Amino acid sequence: MRGQRWLRMLVNVYRLGCKELWSLARDLTMLVxxxxxxxxxxxxxxxAQPDTLHLAPIAIVDEDxxxxxxxxxxxxxxxxxxxxxxxTSSAEDAGMDAGDYTFALNIPPNFQRDLLGGRAAVVQLNVDATRMSQAFTGNGYVQQIVSGEVREFLQRYRDTAVLPVDLAVRVRFNPTLTQAWFGxxxxxxxxxxxxSIILTGAALIREREHGTIEHLLVMPVTPAQIMLAKVWSMGLVVLVAAALSLLLIVHGALxxxxxxxxxLxxxxxxxxxFATTAMGIFLATLARSMPQFGMLLILVLLPLQMLSGGNTPRESMPVLVQNLMLAAPTTHFVELSQAILFRGAGPGVVWPQFLALLAIxxxxxxxxxxxxxxxxxxMA
Known part of the structure; x- marks a missing residue:
């Protein structure tokens, strides 16, 4: 008797999930x-242009x-x-004002002669700081390049002491430092x-707006079965889409x-x-319409993504934020995703994150x- 009850419950969950899939298939906006x-x-x-320096425009005034x-x-x-x-030096200010280049390097007259004579030499670097990301990163790049070229040039004419320490840099997991891999x-x-949050929340709100939720209330199904159906159906759609994206876009096209x-x-x-679809249903029960659901989604989704460790390391965040975000599923999902996809970790490494996701x-x-x-x- 109990086995028949469980079988009936599973059949109800399966059929209700299939109904969700058919509803989604007819929703062109969600499919797009x-x-x-x-x-x-x-x-x-x-x-897209990454945070690292990429094709930054530079001009050089060579007066030497x-x-x-x-x-x-x-x-x-x-x-x-x-x-x-x-x-030329006369075109430098006009080019910076027009935004033609981010960096303008001015090499003064007698620059090489002063260096070889042991006299101080000054090189001027003008930076357009309105291009914030390029200006901040490129400033250090330009200084390193100029210093390195000057040092190597002088070593041909003077005996320069070699530092006793040689720093050997080995880049693992992304040896070419390609930003596209991470992005x-x-x-x-x-x-x-x-x-996952959008699909489950929209599915519930769509039924409420179309009046089909009342039809479910008169059927021999429980709220748990209705919710489980939305969880497995919408979760399956996202899981299949993510797998195809990894195969066709990430690995294939990029x-x-x-x-x-x-x-794994x-x-x-x-x-x-399992956690985020439940979260989507919870938000949908708080909202009365799709615009309200969208506003709630912004309030919840942005902190989940920005503080999970995907954009910046969690160690750089305040301790209070680190501890609070341990209750968020995105924190553990980002950790296991980076460990598996970037570093090739196995179950022996990521099992704590699996348990945390199951509990949350x-x-x-x-x-x-x-x-x-x-x-x-x-509603009833």
Whole structure:
């Protein structure tokens, strides 16, 4: 008898989930959102201008016309800088005012002669600080390039003492420091969270607005079965879309190597979806319409993504924020995603994050179910 009851419950959950999938298939707006989120959004996040220096326009005023100044000018090249524009000092201010270049390097007359004679020499660097990200990063790049070229040039004419320490830098997991590798994978991770909350919340609000939720109340189904159906159906859609995005966009179009097991990552994503879909239903019970749901989503989604460690390391955040974010599923999902996709970690490394997601998902599901039951009872 109990076995038949469980079987009937599973059949109800399955059929209600299929109903959700059919409703989603007829919603053109949501289908376009899903396709865009896991294709164009991922591709643009990876190929857009990164935070690192990329093709920054630079101009050089060479008033020395020496081998050293020519050597410095030839040291600026793509991908960090555009080929430098050689200009005169009279055109420097006008070019900076017009925004033609971000950096203007002025090499004064007798620069090489002063250096070889042991006299102080000054090089002027003008920076357009309105281009904040390029100005901040490129300022250090230009100083390093000029200092390095001057040092190597002087070593040909003077005996320069070699430092007793040699720093050997080895870059792991992303040896070419390609920004697209990080941007593409983290966009997929963030989109899984965003889309799962949107789809489940929109599914509940859509039924409330169309009046179909009242039809469910007269059927022999429980609120738990209705909620489980929305969780597994919308979670499945996001999981399949994420897998296809990793295969076709990240690995196929962007040629980003995936360090670990995709199956292990999808298993962690499934646990994460269990928590975020429940969160979406909870937000939908608080909102009375889609605009209200959108406002609540902004208030919840932005802190979840910005403070989870995906954009900046959690260690750089205040201790209070670090402790509070341990209760968020995105924190543990970002940790396991980076460990698996970037560093090739196995189950022995990420099992604490799996357990944390399971516990957080169970708590969120129980809280959302209680709120969902209360909302349905009020409607009845």
């Amino acid at each position: 959102l899903i396709v865009y989120t896991f294709t164009a959004s991922v591709y643009s996040a990876a190929t 016309h020496s081998p050293l100044s020519a050597r410095i000018a030839s040291a600026f090249f793509p991908p960090q800088f555009t080929p430098p524009r050689m200009i 593409a994978l983290m966009q997929v991770v963030n989109n899984i969270t965003m889309l 040629h980003v190597p995936i360090g670990g097991s995709v199956a 990552f999808l298993a962690g994503a499934a646990l994460h979806l 998902g169970a708590v969120l599901f129980v809280i959302s179910l209680r709120r969902f039951r209360r909302t349905i009872s009020q």
